[in-house]
Amino acid sequence: MKLITAILKPFKLDDVKNALQAHGINGMTVSEASGFGRQKGHTEVYRGAEYTVDLVPKVRLEVLVDDSEANSVVDVIVKAASTGSIGDGKVWTTPVDQIVRVRTGERGVDAI
Amino acid sequence: MGTRERRYRSNESDRYLASLFNEAIITLSQRAKNEGIALAAVGGYGRAELSPGSDLDIVILHNDSFSDDELSTFVNTLLYPLWDSKSVDHSVRTRAQTRDAAHDDLKVALGLLDIRLVSGDADLVAAVQHDSIDSWRKDSRKRLPELRRSLDERHERAGELAYLLEPDLKEARGGLRDINALRAIKLSGAFDVPLEKISWAESTLANIREALHETTQKNRDRLLFQEQDRVAQHLDYADADLLMSDVARAARSVDYLLNTTWHKIEFKGKDGLGRILRKPRTTSIARGISVANQEVIIDSQVEIADDAVLGLRAAAKAAQLGMPLSLDSCERLATVLKEGKAQLPSPWPREARENLVALLGAGAAMIDVFEALDQEEIIFSWIPEWSSVRSLPQRNALHRHTVDRHMVETAVRAAALTRNVHRPDLLLVGALFHDIGKGSEEDHSERGARLIAPLAIRFGFPHEDVETLKILVQHHLLLSATATRRDLDDHATIASILAVIPDFETLELLHALSIADGEATGRAAWSEWKASLVEELVNKVRKAMSGSTVALQPDITDEQRQIAQSGILRVNIEARGVDYSIEIISPDKPGLLSIVAGVLNLARLDVRSARTKSHGPSAVMKWIVTPDPHAPAITAEKLHRDIEEALRNSKDIEERINARTEAYAQLPTIPVPPPIVESIRDAATDATVFEVRSHDRPALLFRIGAAVAQSQVDIRSAIVTTLGAEAIDTLYVTEISGGALSDERAREVRERLASMLK
Numbered sequence: 127m128k129l130i131t132a133i134l135k136p137f138k139l140d141d142v143k144n145a146l147q148a149h150g151i152n153g154m155t156v157s158e159a160s161g162f163g164r165q166k167g168h169t170e171v172y173r174g175a176e177y178t179v180d181l182v183p184k185v186r187l188e189v190l191v192d193d194s195e196a197n198s199v200v201d202v203i204v205k206a207a208s209t210g211s212i213g214d215g216k217v218w219t220t221p222v223d224q225i226v227r228v229r230t231g232e233r234g235v236d237a238i
Numbered sequence: 239m240g241t242r243e244r245r246y247r248s249n250e251s252d253r254y255l256a257s258l259f260n261e262a263i264i265t266l267s268q269r270a271k272n273e274g275i276a277l278a279a280v281g282g283y284g285r286a287e288l289s290p291g292s293d294l295d296i297v298i299l300h301n302d303s304f305s306d307d308e309l310s311t312f313v314n315t316l317l318y319p320l321w322d323s324k325s326v327d328h329s330v331r332t333r334a335q336t337r338d339a340a341h342d343d344l345k346v347a348l349g350l351l352d353i354r355l356v357s358g359d360a361d362l363v364a365a366v367q368h369d370s371i372d373s374w375r376k377d378s379r380k381r382l383p384e385l386r387r388s389l390d391e392r393h394e395r396a397g398e399l400a401y402l403l404e405p406d407l408k409e410a411r412g413g414l415r416d417i418n419a420l421r422a423i424k425l426s427g428a429f430d431v432p433l434e435k436i437s438w439a440e441s442t443l444a445n446i447r448e449a450l451h452e453t454t455q456k457n458r459d460r461l462l463f464q465e466q467d468r469v470a471q472h473l474d475y476a477d478a479d480l481l482m483s484d485v486a487r488a489a490r491s492v493d494y495l496l497n498t499t500w501h502k503i504e505f506k507g508k509d510g511l512g513r514i515l516r517k518p519r520t521t522s523i524a525r526g527i528s529v530a531n532q533e534v535i536i537d538s539q540v541e542i543a544d545d546a547v548l549g550l551r552a553a554a555k556a557a558q559l560g561m562p563l564s565l566d567s568c569e570r571l572a573t574v575l576k577e578g579k580a581q582l583p584s585p586w587p588r589e590a591r592e593n594l595v596a597l598l599g600a601g602a603a604m605i606d607v608f609e610a611l612d613q614e615e616i617i618f619s620w621i622p623e624w625s626s627v628r629s630l631p632q633r634n635a636l637h638r639h640t641v642d643r644h645m646v647e648t649a650v651r652a653a654a655l656t657r658n659v660h661r662p663d664l665l666l667v668g669a670l671f672h673d674i675g676k677g678s679e680e681d682h683s684e685r686g687a688r689l690i691a692p693l694a695i696r697f698g699f700p701h702e703d704v705e706t707l708k709i710l711v712q713h714h715l716l717l718s719a720t721a722t723r724r725d726l727d728d729h730a731t732i733a734s735i736l737a738v739i740p741d742f743e744t745l746e747l748l749h750a751l752s753i754a755d756g757e758a759t760g761r762a763a764w765s766e767w768k769a770s771l772v773e774e775l776v777n778k779v780r781k782a783m784s785g786s787t788v789a790l791q792p793d794i795t796d797e798q799r800q801i802a803q804s805g806i807l808r809v810n811i812e813a814r815g816v817d818y819s820i821e822i823i824s825p826d827k828p829g830l831l832s833i834v835a836g837v838l839n840l841a842r843l844d845v846r847s848a849r850t851k852s853h854g855p856s857a858v859m860k861w862i863v864t865p866d867p868h869a870p871a872i873t874a875e876k877l878h879r880d881i882e883e884a885l886r887n888s889k890d891i892e893e894r895i896n897a898r899t900e901a902y903a904q905l906p907t908i909p910v911p912p913p914i915v916e917s918i919r920d921a922a923t924d925a926t927v928f929e930v931r932s933h934d935r936p937a938l939l940f941r942i943g944a945a946v947a948q949s950q951v952d953i954r955s956a957i958v959t960t961l962g963a964e965a966i967d968t969l970y971v972t973e974i975s976g977g978a979l980s981d982e983r984a985r986e987v988r989e990r991l992a993s994m995l996k
Contacts, residue, residue, distance in 0.1 A: 137723050160767060183768075
């Protein structure tokens, strides 16, 4: 089992969510995040005062999938999230030892 | 369902307990039968108010003439049959033990206020009842603060009944326990609590609690989301929204009465420091309005029907001082309004609109005043549209409040953002009505834009302001929705905002409204993350816009030009309702703005707006002022003399003004956002523009003018605006020799202004 984590531009969330749902993925966790990668921060000038925006707002999306699904789900996310410009984000996978559904106690793939 | 059923349930329990008591009494020795022992009901059961799940709170009273064994057998025989069927909370005490327990435990003392005989020795119960009420009255000075502490703790824990998604009908603020507390306060004799004001609330909440017990078959008072539909159906409400609307209304009326009651207890006959006064000190603060007992009152000799703005003025003053509006004054005002008198004309006079803005601009201090206006149904006379959103619930996890309270909370947040905009009045009014379109199936923003227009026209806003308010209401979700869902690097995104937001002024208003709305909604809807996205969007739109927010220099007429050239002092006064419009053409000199503002202040004239411009050897000034309640009659001749005198010698003006402002300093103040001073160099070619945005205060303009004059520079033009309690002053400043200020000199002036405003 894998945990797929994606850092996305906020406005791309709806596209990615729709694409994942079309792919048969119905559960995901979404949270607000901020940070920077190669994009770095940028500088704003307003009425003569210059200030630097260090951290760029992003969305963090997490999905648990079976090993066999991982690659295709990553592809779905990357395709839906891409604008081709800098700051589009990143997607990575992490191996997961165990998953338990709290309500039923189901474990492993059944709990996804 | 209702009081009768709860009483019936209580009577049934009485009968059952009496039969058990009679069986148990057989276990006692012959001499004591029906003497020296009694069974009594306390608390809710004492009041014969039993819901299906209510506990039976009982006390077994005895006169200490029984052995421990005998008493133990009696109690066990009495209670044993109850263990399985009823939830019983019992205690066994003598009269003296009961007195001690009440003394040590507030909850016991409160329960005993409702003690009632069920069976046995009636004299014993009567004696305990007498003790309980007597000591409650005697010790009220100690017990009421204790009661208040316990209420505060409970409110902190249980939250507000009116606004919680899943409230506890008994424990939450404004709930059934608070009604009992009010009853206890009345019994103490400390203050006559008009309980009839909450009789609807009490029966409504008790009925809903009873329905909750019946539908869930559980002794639980928390009205969970999943149970609201069933309870609503059980009580014949059309839907759960209407049920929760009634819960909110009931809770708010209880809370309001509790608040006003505590205030009376705390301040009646005392000054601000809690010292007892023989006669309440009354300080007049505006026409027909005073402060007494730490609350704002409408003067008793004033005929409310003769002054349509009086109510709004009193509300604004109360909020700006952070004091409540007295219950008596609210009731007097409500009565007059209900008789159809003191009706505001359409459009409202400027003073009424200014007072509405000053009320809204008071921030958190406004909430209690607004609540009083709602509870006494005064607000509906002024703004009938408000009734459509009154206690309208928003049953989702996103919102914390009912629609009306959410809009009030948004105005509170907006008051903290008034320095970010050039039209605080439009921000505050936009905030108060941004969700006015809720309550129908139609898109609330579209409907709201339609509803705000006639309202804004009635408030007396000019056409362009009405249009701005329409944009604010219609697009109040635009910035947050766009910032989170659209690509901010895409030109089309920016263009889509530019298509609906015409200028900087509207953009900054909409930005501030988005923040206020988000913050008022709560953490689920607003975060630093979202705020940063919205800010990024606003910055990008701002860059793509042209224009400026700086106020333009005023125009002067040919006639004014001619007189200005002559260099002679001329003063004209024109009465405009409660205001005066004053034209002053005066020989110019450094510090003139400060001198004239000082003279007007000493004449007890409050500056609402001013436009001044230098021309030749003179300055042409137009002032709009409001006289304070004790202002002497004002004439052009007198003002002419005063200005002439001040132009010759302005030294003592400051001293006299300081003496006046000290008198104001004794009144309390509310927290306000800090002032902002900005210098804008590229706004004019031959002058540096300074913009001061600050909460209004006595002699503000006098001090601003003086601070600028200290830097040895010249004010070419000034545009002074007071909107409610917020002031925006724009000064076009040049070196005495002419020309704009260097960066260094501009900083010097800015720092002087900032340090004066501290």
